[in-house]
Amino acid sequence: MRANESTGSASNAVVRDNSRDNSKGNPKPKPAAGERRLGDFLCFAIYSANLAFGRAYKKGLEELGLTYPQWIAIVALWEQDGQTVSELGEKMFLESNTLTPILKKLEQMGYLRRQRDPADERQVRISLTEAGRKLREKGMHMNLVAATGLKPDEFARLQQNVVTLRDNLIKATAEA
Amino acid sequence: MRANESTGSASNAVVRDNSRDNSKGNPKPKPAAGERRLGDFLCFAIYSANLAFGRAYKKGLEELGLTYPQWIAIVALWEQDGQTVSELGEKMFLESNTLTPILKKLEQMGYLRRQRDPADERQVRISLTEAGRKLREKGMHMNLVAATGLKPDEFARLQQNVVTLRDNLIKATAEA
C-alpha cells in the first residue's frame, strides 16, 4: 500500500474572499496559484449538497417506497390537486420528458391518477388518490432541519438565498 | 387515437377539492399547522438550484463537448494528478459505480489516462493528458458569478454556508 495518499482529505473549500478556516485536512501541494479549485465553485457546492440531501433522505423515503423526485411530486400535488403536467413541471422545474415516467410510476403504484382534461384533450390532469394523500401524511415526519446543523434563522436565510440564486440563474440563462 | 397511455378509469370526474385557484394576487392560502409546502423545503431549493446550474452551464460546456460531471472530474484532476478512483470519488462525492463510466468516457475522448498502479494492481490511477489540461484552460472563462446576481461577499458567504450544510448532512447521515 502506498503511504502518501490512502486517506486523502475531502475537498476543502477555500473561499478566497472571506477565507474562513475550515481547515481540517492537511494541505496538498497545489499545482498553481490564482486558479479556481473545485471547492471554489458555488455550483459544485450546490451539486454536492444536493447529493448529500439525496442520501440523507434515502432512508426515510425507502420506508415510503419512494424516490426523491417522486416524493417531491407528491408534495407538489398535495398542495394543489388537478394540476396539468406542465403546471407541475413549472413547480418542480422539470419538463414532460422527465415528469411523465415519474408520474406513470406513481400512478402504477396507486398514488395518483392521470386523466385527460375533457375540455382540452391535450392536457393531462394529475390528482392524488387517497393512498397518495396518506403517503404525504406519513412523510410529514421526515425533518432534516436538525441534520443540517443550522439554526432556524440561518436555515431560513440560506433557503431564501438559494432560491434567489436559482431564480437569478434561470433568468440569466433565459436571457442569454 | 392518443399515443398509448391508459389514464385509468373514466368514471371519476376531476375533483379539485382543495382548489386554490391560483389567481394572481391572492394571498397564499395557509396550509394546516406543521404542513410544509414545497417552497419551504431547503432540499428542494438546493435540488432546483442544482438543475438551474446545470442549465446555466450547459451552453459553455457544450462548446467543450463535456457534461457537467465530466467537467468537474477534469477540474478535480487538474488540481492533483495521479489520483486513484476512490480519491477522486471522495472529492466529487461519488463512488466507482458512477465514476468509472465517466472516466472511461473521458479516456476514450483522450482527456485522461487510466492505469493500474503497479504497486497495487487493485487501484487505478488517473492522469490528465495534455489535451485534458488544455481543456481545463479553455473552460477557465466560464464564470457564472454575474448570473448568480450575488455580490462577491454574498457569493462567498452563500458558498460557505452550503458547504457547511453539505458536510453536516453527510455527518448526520453517517451517524444515523
Add this chain to the structure above:
DNA sequence: CCTTATTGGATCGTGTACGATATATTCGCG
C-alpha cells in the same frame, strides 16, 4: 505457503434529467 477476509474497481438494473423528435389535439386564418 495456503486459506479466508478485505479492498478497489467494475458491472448491472432502476430511476432520474434532458435534447431531439413524434403524435395528438387545438387554434388561427383564409
Add this chain to the structure above:
DNA sequence: CGCGAATATATCGTACACGATCCAATAAGG
C-alpha cells in the same frame, strides 16, 4: 370548412446517481 401552426404530452437516446453484486488483487492469520 380546411389546413398549417402552435400546444401539450409522450417517446427515444444518452448520461448521470446509486444499491447490489461480482471479480481480481492484496492483506491477515495460521
